[in-house]
Amino acid sequence: MKKNFLNAGSIKEQVPICTLLKHLGYKPAKINGVEHHYINVLKSAEIKSAFVVNEQLNIWYDRLTKRSGNIIDFGIAYWPDLNSEQVIEKISQFFQISKRPTGIQKTNGQRKRLAVKIPFYHIEEIKPVGCNVEITAYLQSQGLWEISIGHLKEVYYYVVDEKRRRKEFFAAGWQNENGGWEVRGKNFSGCLGHKGMTFIPGNESSLILFEDYIDYLSWKFANKLLGPSILILNSPEFVEAAKKRASKFHEVAVFFGKQHLNAEVLSAIQGINPPKIINSP
Template sequence: MKTTFLNAGSIREQVPLCALLNHLGHKPAKINGDEHLYFNVLKSAESKSIFLVNDQLNIWYDRLTKKSGNVIDFGIAYWPDLNPDQVTEKISKILQISKQPAEIQTANNGKRKRLPVKIPFYHIEEIKPVGCNIEITTYLQSQGLWEISIGHLKEVYYYVVDEKRRRKEFFAAGWQNENGGWEVRGKNFSGCLGHKGMTFIPGSENILILFEDYLGYLSWKYANKLRGPSILILNYPEFLEAAKKRIAKFHEVAVFFGKQHLNAELLSAIEGINPRKIIVLQ
């Protein structure tokens, strides 16, 4: 019998993160409604590194690495030595071997199991300037981001409607990427609403500064008041190859990356950019 693997789209829509984590041996330390809290899922050496899963939205956030995403993004982070195609195959194999989760498998007795409900989409309801919501303000202050967020970040109010037509509302601080998606940061979730993408802020046609993330850019912006270079923000490491093509048009390029990501692999990846100057933010 030929083995058929689930594709990435099917995995994203049908595989519950909590079920996959359970099969991998991770049990939630605490469950609060839709929020499931785990420790040290991404094999952190730090004691009790916090990993959060929103079971309703089927998304996750790791507080130590600041990574987040869907079930495929989790697989890429969990098995860093595998490429995306290998990750989807591995998840598919895990589900077939274990006959789990039951929602997407049919038991040997021929009885059809309950199919999973498709994960609902986010709906953006309102965008406001920061300072309107005390909880968002408190979060930004706790992260040391309040002063640099003014005039740059927005308050993003969004909701989902589940299969029982129940509406759940959320809010977070965020900024918009060039594909129309909103990159949001909050106490219990950081991720993207809509399509992932880079963020481009036009300036000089000759000089560009490449940032790893928007918060790194804001820190630089706060210390450098003058307008000048164009800004390109990756938002996600997987956009590095696309960034190389984008910045080839600029005569001078400065690259800013956070210390935690300064490693041989990353430095090797940016060699093709050939910037006049590489600066590392500490």
């Protein structure tokens, strides 16, 4: 009999990334407040901790691969041969989590797993880049300062946890089409609010598909003329949605760095007609 596994939303609510990492055999090299720093999670032979988990928001960022996201995004990065559905099934099996009828507190004498409470965050202010010296320094250190001007914003937000404690943060970011903000900073990168793709309208018959907004900015810096419509995934979980959107265009190009071409993305590219792949430098 096939087990009825939780959906992605339930996995995100019930399984902390730090707990999954512990089950996978990883211990934090250091803990700085709510940030847990790990070594050799997505890449081996690391000297310094590059993988960071924000325990409050239950999201992660890897400085070496420049990837980030929630627990499902981590599973896709950690098990590159699995698609999102297989990752959900694997995590469910890992923690023996399955759906139970609403309102039932015990099954076969076992307590129902309680969902982990994720703190509330609030975006306080949005400013153009150049107002905050730390954000500017971060963008300069990543070689992004020139291409960020006029495209990225400074996002100021705070988190209130279940004990009503408030902590303020800021980062560079851009807004996706669902109103959420994709942010990038020195110690954390992820999404605030609803995750979504970013669409920039252009030529109605041609489309370029990017995996990450930074790749798009690098391309735009070298291609200043108006041209095709742009669709940016922002997260691997939108591969199938991007594939459907791309099918409405006559010409489709895919601009991905080689290091980001995981199995799921490649599968989607193969379904795009014509599948023209442009590798970033």
